[in-house]
Amino acid sequence: MERYKGIIPDWERFWEAVHTPLPTVIRTNTIKTTPEKLKQRLEAKGFRLEPLPWNPLLFRVKGEAPIGATLEHWLGHYYVQEATQSLPALALDPKPGERILDLCAAPGGKATQIAALIENRGTLVANDVNPKRLRALMANVYRLGAICCVVTECRGEHFPGAGIFDRVLVDAPCSAEGTARKYPRLRRGAAPGYIQRMAAIQRGLLYRALELVRPGGIVVYSTCTIAPEENEGVVSRAIKRGLAEILPFEPSVPHVRGLPRFGREEYGKEMENAVRIYPYHFDSDGGFIAVLRRLG
Ligand SMILES: C[S@@+](CC[C@H](N)C(=O)[O-])C[C@H]1O[C@@H](n2cnc3c(N)ncnc32)[C@H](O)[C@@H]1O
Known part of the structure; x- marks a missing residue:
């Protein structure tokens, strides 16, 4: 994680938090x-x-x-x-009666939160690709009484349709560096090759989400990693392709803004509309959240 020393404002507190139980x-x-x-x-x-x-x-x-x-x-x-994990669904700001897709939903923490936020009124599609995790998702949907929710099994990149949802959550698979408090091996940071492979998957998921949401609809992209390549790197590509604009997200918790650049990569000033959470901010996990609006 040493490579993040230049971007984490309080490295000492970060490192101490990473070594403290959640x-x-x-x-x-x-x-x-x-x-x-x-x-x-x-x-x-x-x-x-x-x-x-x-x-x-x-x-x-x-x-x-x-x-x-x-x-x-x-x-x-x-x-x-985890407290940090409650933020992406709040950023999505779903409304009763809407059509919502949770593209990477298992085991269902955010999907069941969305169902509660819309008071079970509307349609929530909770999708995932992993059969084992889908079983946990279905159990949680049933246990929490999320009757507005249907569960689907599909690679997110191939989820069918276009312009059919009001809001889509992409809580992407990632290198999970933000969960190092729970998984100490992650304190070393993820391998560069793995980060690049995850970023390619994440781009595919985000581009598809921006086709599945209606023009003007909202896509929230979130991860539990610190790696800029999987966060600002993914979102800035969608912005540069003209698929979406990034809206300011102002959570009521301590945070820092997204990065306009990292190393030799220029992501753009608009990335400051996104939010980074580090484990010391409010004694939770690390994470990244960006709120996008589909253009065109
Ligand atoms: C960060 S976890 C999601 C956590 C979930 N949103 C929650 O709050 O409980 C990422 C999920 O993405 C799923 N996934 C990985 N690759 C995928 C793909 N290509 N399409 C859809 N889901 C995928 C994984 O199986 C995993 O369940």
């Missing part, structure tokens, strides 16, 4: 319950729940028992989700 965070599933009821039920079982100041649906949880082994979990009252 807190457990859960997201209230408003399809089934409220944050107040959830807190009451889990605290009655001996857990301690502390709401995150910027999102009352998220709680930091402490307790002796595993948080995935409660009745409330099986009933779908909550989803265990």
